[in-house]
Amino acid sequence: MAQDNTIIEQIVDRYDAEVGMLIPMMQDLQAECGYLPVDHLHLLAKRLELPLSRLYAVATFYSTFRLAPKGAHEVTLCMGTVCYLKGANVISEAISREFRVEPGGTTRDRLFSFQAVNCVGACALAPVMVVDGQYYDGVTPDSALEILHNLQPDEESTEATAKEAKRD
Amino acid sequence: MISVSTRFTSGADIDKFAKKLNSKGRKAAKTVRVCIGTGCAAKGSRRLYELFCEAAEQSDQDVRIEAKCVGCHGFCERGPIVVVEPGEILYQRVEEPDVAEIFRETVVGGRIVERLLYEDPVTGKKAKKADEIDFYKVQERIVLGNNGLIDPTTITDYIAEGGYTAFAKVLSSMTPEEVISQVEVAGLRGRGGGGFPTARKWRSCREAKGSPKYVICNGDEGDPGAFMDRSIMEGNPHSVIEGMLIGAYAIGSEQGYIYVRNEYPLAVEHLKMAISQAREFGLLGKNILGSSFSFDIRINRGGGAFVCGESTALMASLEGRTGEPRAKYIHTVESGLREKPTNLNNVETWANVPAIINRGGEWFAGIGTEKSKGTKVFSLVGKIVNTGLVEVPMGITLRQIIEEIGGGIRDGRSFKAVQTGGPSGGCIPAEHLDARVDFDELTKLGSMMGSGGMIVMDEDTCMVKVAKYFTEFLQKESCGKCTPCREGLAQMLYILDRITDGEGQVGDVERLEELAELLEGTALCALGKTAANPIISTIRYFRDEYDAHIKEKRCPAKECRGLFRYEIDSEACKACGICMKNCPVDAITGDKKVPHVINQEKCTLCGTCWEKCPFAAVLKV
Numbered sequence: 001m002a003q004d005n006t007i008i009e010q011i012v013d014r015y016d017a018e019v020g021m022l023i024p025m026m027q028d029l030q031a032e033c034g035y036l037p038v039d040h041l042h043l044l045a046k047r048l049e050l051p052l053s054r055l056y057a058v059a060t061f062y063s064t065f066r067l068a069p070k071g072a073h074e075v076t077l078c079m080g081t082v083c084y085l086k087g088a089n090v091i092s093e094a095i096s097r098e099f100r101v102e103p104g105g106t107t108r109d110r111l112f113s114f115q116a117v118n119c120v121g122a123c124a125l126a127p128v129m130v131v132d133g134q135y136y137d138g139v140t141p142d143s144a145l146e147i148l149h150n151l152q153p154d155e156e157s158t159e160a161t162a163k164e165a166k167r168d
Numbered sequence: 169m170i171s172v173s174t175r176f177t178s179g180a181d182i183d184k185f186a187k188k189l190n191s192k193g194r195k196a197a198k199t200v201r202v203c204i205g206t207g208c209a210a211k212g213s214r215r216l217y218e219l220f221c222e223a224a225e226q227s228d229q230d231v232r233i234e235a236k237c238v239g240c241h242g243f244c245e246r247g248p249i250v251v252v253e254p255g256e257i258l259y260q261r262v263e264e265p266d267v268a269e270i271f272r273e274t275v276v277g278g279r280i281v282e283r284l285l286y287e288d289p290v291t292g293k294k295a296k297k298a299d300e301i302d303f304y305k306v307q308e309r310i311v312l313g314n315n316g317l318i319d320p321t322t323i324t325d326y327i328a329e330g331g332y333t334a335f336a337k338v339l340s341s342m343t344p345e346e347v348i349s350q351v352e353v354a355g356l357r358g359r360g361g362g363g364f365p366t367a368r369k370w371r372s373c374r375e376a377k378g379s380p381k382y383v384i385c386n387g388d389e390g391d392p393g394a395f396m397d398r399s400i401m402e403g404n405p406h407s408v409i410e411g412m413l414i415g416a417y418a419i420g421s422e423q424g425y426i427y428v429r430n431e432y433p434l435a436v437e438h439l440k441m442a443i444s445q446a447r448e449f450g451l452l453g454k455n456i457l458g459s460s461f462s463f464d465i466r467i468n469r470g471g472g473a474f475v476c477g478e479s480t481a482l483m484a485s486l487e488g489r490t491g492e493p494r495a496k497y498i499h500t501v502e503s504g505l506r507e508k509p510t511n512l513n514n515v516e517t518w519a520n521v522p523a524i525i526n527r528g529g530e531w532f533a534g535i536g537t538e539k540s541k542g543t544k545v546f547s548l549v550g551k552i553v554n555t556g557l558v559e560v561p562m563g564i565t566l567r568q569i570i571e572e573i574g575g576g577i578r579d580g581r582s583f584k585a586v587q588t589g590g591p592s593g594g595c596i597p598a599e600h601l602d603a604r605v606d607f608d609e610l611t612k613l614g615s616m617m618g619s620g621g622m623i624v625m626d627e628d629t630c631m632v633k634v635a636k637y638f639t640e641f642l643q644k645e646s647c648g649k650c651t652p653c654r655e656g657l658a659q660m661l662y663i664l665d666r667i668t669d670g671e672g673q674v675g676d677v678e679r680l681e682e683l684a685e686l687l688e689g690t691a692l693c694a695l696g697k698t699a700a701n702p703i704i705s706t707i708r709y710f711r712d713e714y715d716a717h718i719k720e721k722r723c724p725a726k727e728c729r730g731l732f733r734y735e736i737d738s739e740a741c742k743a744c745g746i747c748m749k750n751c752p753v754d755a756i757t758g759d760k761k762v763p764h765v766i767n768q769e770k771c772t773l774c775g776t777c778w779e780k781c782p783f784a785a786v787l788k789v
Contacts, residue, residue, distance in 0.1 A: 020506070022488030023471055027430075054489075061490040061647075062471025064430050080392035081587070081623050082549045084637055118474060118641070120431050121395030123549035124207045124244030124556060133433075135210030141779075 007032055008043045019048055022058060026065060035066040063104075066113075073112040073151050076130040077103070077144075080119030083127040087140075091127060092116055094141035095148065111153050175450040177458045179336030182327060189328040196234035198275055199253040200224070203316060205240030205399055206434060212264065213248035219267040220250075223275075233275060236325075239403015241316040242557035243303055246286060251316070256297045259284040289553070289575065303554050306572050308535065310543050311519045312559045315403035320438045323445040326406040332451060334525035335413045339459050342525075344374060347418040351521070353529030355541035360386055360477075360514030361589065361618045362694075363540070363607035369511055373501040374419045376509035381421040383412055384505065384512040386482060387428040387435065390474040391590025392641065394621035396545040397515035399557050401428065401435035404519070405442035409465065411518030413451070414525060416463045419511050424465040427482055430472050439467055474591075474645035478693050479504075479512045481647065492649045493693035514619065516545055536562030540606040544617065550587075550624035551578045560605065567601040570624060581626040585709070589618030591638045591645075592698035594705025595631060614705040616698075630727035631710040632717055636664040638702035642695065653696030656687045660703060668728045672718035677707055726788040729773050733789050736777075738763035740785035747777035747786060 011028045015021035025044065030036055036059055045052045059065040077095070079088050092103060095114060101107045103116035112131075122128050125137030129144055136147060176182055188194065202208075202217040220235035227233050241249045246260035252274045259270060259281065266284060273279045285294040286301050295301045309315075318325035326332070338347055352367035373381060385408055389397040401408060412424050428436050443465050446452040454462045473491045475481045481491040483505045504510025520542060524532045533541050540562040546569065549555050553575030560569060566586060570576065577583050585595040594615035596603065603609055607617050625634065643657040660683050663676050684700030691697045707714060716722045723731035736747070736756075741763040748756045748764060755771040758764030766777070778786040 020486065020488045023485060024468060027469060027471075057490050058471075058488070062473050064470075064472040081621070081637065082393050082555075084392075085550060085623070085625065085629060117431055117472070118390065118645075119392035119394070120206075121389065121398045121547075122206045122210060122244075123393055123395060123547060124247070125210055126549070126555075128210075135206070137210055 004037075004040055004043060008040060008047055012044070012047050017048065019050065022048065022050070022055070023062070026055070026058060030065060034070050035068055038067075063115075063117075068106065069110070070113040071106045071110045072153050073132050074115070074130075075112045075148065076115045076117055076120065078120045078122070078126070078128040078130075079116045080121075080123060080126070082123040083119075086126045088116075088127045091129070091139060091141050091144050094145060098145050099148065109153065111151055112148065175448070177450065179333075179340045179457055181457075182332050182336050186327050186330065186333075189324055197231035198229075198233045200233070200235045200270070200275060201238045201251040201253065201316065202235065203239070203241050203247060203249040204237040205244070205247075205315075205402060206395075207240065207244035208247035208249060209434070211248050213262075215264060216248055216250065216262060216267060219264065220271065223267065223271040227271075227276070229276060236319050237321070238318060239315040239320050240312075240399040240557060241298070242307075242312060242399070242559075243298075243301075243554070244557065245553070245555040249316075251298075258286065258296070258298050258301075260286050302575065303556065303558075303573055306564065306568055307559050308543050308561045309559045310523050310535075311400060311407070311516055311545055312403075312557065314407065315399060318404065320403050320405055321441050323406060323442065323449060326404070330526070331406055331522075332410055334522035335410050335417075335451070336457060338414050338417055338525055339457055339461060344418045344420065347414060347525070348374065350529040351418075351524060354524045354532035355529075355536075355539075356517065356520055356524060356532065357540065357607060358514060359516035359520070359544065359619065361592065361616065363617060366513060366517055369501060369513070370415060370418055372499065373421075373509050373511040376502045378503075378507075378509050379420075380423060380508060381419055382505045382508060382510040383416045383419060383421045383424045384479075384482070384486070384510060385412055385424065385426040385518050386477065386479070386512055386514045387426055387432075387439075388470045388477045388482060389429055389432075389515070389619060390477040390645075391619055391621045393547065393549050393587075393623045394590060394619055395547050396557060396620045398429075398432050398435055400515050400519050400545075401432065402438050405435075405439045406446065407519040407522055408439075408515055409442055409446055409452070411521035412465060413456075413463055414521050415511065415513065415518065417461055421511070422462050422464070424463065425486055425505075426465060426467045427470060427476070427486065428467060429470045436467060436469060443467065473647075474641075475647045475693075475695050478695055480693070482512065483510065490647070492647045493695070495692055516620070537604060537606045537609075539608055540617075544605060544620060546620045546622045548574050548622050548624070550622075551581065551626040551629070552576070552624040553578055562606055563604050565602050565604055566596065569605070569622065570601070574624065577624065577626050579626075581628060583624070584627050584629055585625045585631065585634075587615075587623040587625065587634065587702075588621065589616035589701070590621050591642050592616060592694065592701055593618045593621075594701045595625070595634065595709060596705075597709040614701070614708055616701070628725055628727070630668075630723055630725035631706045631713050632664065632668055632723075633725075633727050635703045635706045636661070636668055639664055639699070642699045646695065646699075650690075650692040650696060652687050652690040653692070653699065656683050656691075656696075657699055659683060660687075660700070664703070667714065667717045668723075668731075670717070670721045670728070670730050672714075674718060676718055677711070677714050681707065729775070733768060734766055734771065734773065734775070734778055735787050735789050736764050736766055737785045737787050738765075740783055742783050742785070744782070746780050746782065750776050750780045752776060 106113040129139045224233040250259045298304045356366040357363040476491040481493040485491040545559045648654045726732040755767045
């Protein structure tokens with residue numbers, strides 16, 4: 001708990017406790033923990049003298065926020081217009097079927113979190129899948145499944161992605 | 169990288185510094201420029217850059233050789249792109265093993281590596297430089313001019329190319345009103361989609377009562393299929409900062425914000441570097457260049473909500489709230505962020521400002537059409553040969569962009585429609601390909617300029633499905649604040665789902681039109697008001713496709729599952745058995761040397777056989 005408090009204090013200080021910077025604070029918290037733990041949200045609300053409902057509204061409105069722990073790997077599938085025209089929805093269905101995970105969710109074994117995003121702006125590569133920051137171009141249902149089957153469950157990679165996000 | 173610590177205290181300091189940078193001794197004799205835009209980086213260009221750096225370091229040449237990472241060249245289709253100077257030799261689709269050869273032959277030897285040059289697919293002619301390639305010939309690059317030329321991670325490159333001189337000129341010799349007049353003469357209109365005259369916005373904000381005043385750069389490029397702003401922020405972040413400095417001076421603002429999409433990590437990184445370097449050089453902060461003008465910029469990352477591209481929703485997000493728009497009877501220039509006068513412009517709009525100041529409003533107004541001036545950057549994507557980022561003068565025809573720059577449709581298919589304006593825009597069919605790119609002309613066609621996404625569709629694209637895609641997108645992204653948008657889109661999507669599932673009813677098209685009218689008239693913000701455009705424009709130009717789905721239960725483009733069948737072409741079939749093995753419901757029969765057949769009763773239309781057949785013998789009929 002004391003440690004949780006320190007994290008919150010550090011983040012709040014970083015933005016001079018300015019309520020307007022709530023979203024960056026929550027982005028930092030997520031970068032630190034990998035998701036937004038309820039206890040931390042309580043502490044943050046208390047520290048900023050905001051109702052918890054306000055934080056919860058923000059956490060559920062913006063697709064970037066997660067209220068549950070993420071998987072060891074982060075898989076982002078682009079659903080932009082071009083990717084869609086070139087079959088991204090079929091890839092998404094294939095991933096959901098194979099790993100029993102819906103977009104926005106995490107596989108049961110926490111191997112990866114699966115996100116379908118609006119557009120990563122790399123249309124020349126369509127369909128695009130991004131795994132832990134690495135872009136894969138011209139993905140097909142088969143190649144996507146192959147990439148995901150080759151993912152290793154590994155603690156370090158979770159930490160690495162958290163650190164990466166923190167640098168932002 | 170910056171080796172000297174420099175802090176400018178006057179405009180003349182910038183000139184002196186630029187001269188020093190361009191002096192003979194300092195400039196590298198030979199340069200290799202490697203594109204690290206997202207497209208090229210995804211294909212491994214960062215590693216190429218490292219390899220060129222190593223080669224340059226180990227080189228025993230007498231002259232200084234430099235490897236440089238630069239922003240997007242636009243020709244993403246052919247990435248990774250590497251340009252060697254002198255000679256501006258452009259190599260495309262460069263791979264790691266090519267580095268040594270390029271270095272030995274071209275950089276050291278001054279000879280061309282023929283096999284890495286771009287070859288015109290029609291004439292077979294090889295192009296040595298960018299301007300010999302059709303893709304670049306018709307373009308006019310004002311905003312993207314320095315992309316691909318400068319290293320976005322160091323301010324010195326931007327200054328060496330004349331950066332920050334427009335701002336210095338403004339600060340030393342122009343009044344705020346003179347600055348606004350220049351922008352007015354230029355006829356610059358907002359590049360984010362609306363096309364509102366920039367000078368009018370600036371003037372209203374300048375004259376509005378209240379302080380402090382804020383300027384915002386909208387980098388929440390949410391339209392799927394659009395990456396103009398991403399490339400500018402990644403490839404030339406200082407041009408955005410300089411534009412904002414000039415605008416802030418004209419408006420009387422001391423604080424700026426750049427709101428960037430969370431999906432653009434590289435843009436955030438480069439903007440952060442640019443801002444901290446600009447502070448270091450005394451171009452942001454207190455009493456800039458020894459004047460009484462102070463200004464600073466903060467970056468906020470978006471949270472992945474499309475609606476935040478709308479100005480009032482973006483401001484709500486900057487205040488730490490959910491991104492819900494408000495009605496705009498009170499303009500944001502009077503009461504915006506924290507209820508203070510706020511001027512918001514899009515990335516590309518800001519990036520145009522330094523050039524207007526440097527070269528004059530009249531020069532800018534000389535480009536384009538009567539009411540749409542200057543150039544516009546488009547991301548040309550979809551079923552087109554040359555995918556990429558293009559900057560063209562306003563007034564060019566859609567046909568020129570698609571055929572001359574884009575090289576036409578992929579795989580010998582024929583053109584069906586081009587979608588512009590993102591989810592708020594519409595689809596323009598072949599009969600209007602000679603329409604000019606102009607704010608008002610595209611609106612007349614039922615689409616809009618939008619921020620610059622240009623998605624090309626071929627005959628295999630089902631237009632009802634396209635309408636459904638955008639409606640589904642907007643339905644998910646609707647903030648839910650006003651009923652017409654929240655409920656209207658859900659109902660429209662329900663009807664579209666029905667049509668593409670083959671359960672459309674006579675009268676569905678009219679029902680869609682009725683809901684569209686309601687939405688346009690009653691929704692609170694631009695997202696809702698324009699949300700029906702994809703549906704309305706596809707009904708307007710492709711009514712026959714809707715009718716085929718509804719009345720004949722047939723999808724003419726053969727995309728909607730259940731509205732076409734799979735059959736095996738007995739002449740093309742080599743009886744390899746792959747489809748048979750992969751069919752999940754054992755609907756395919758056949759034998760060795762006997763062409764296979766699909767049992768239509770059993771077939772679930774999953775399309776596996778069509779995907780797996782190595783001989784393209786499975787047909788959609």
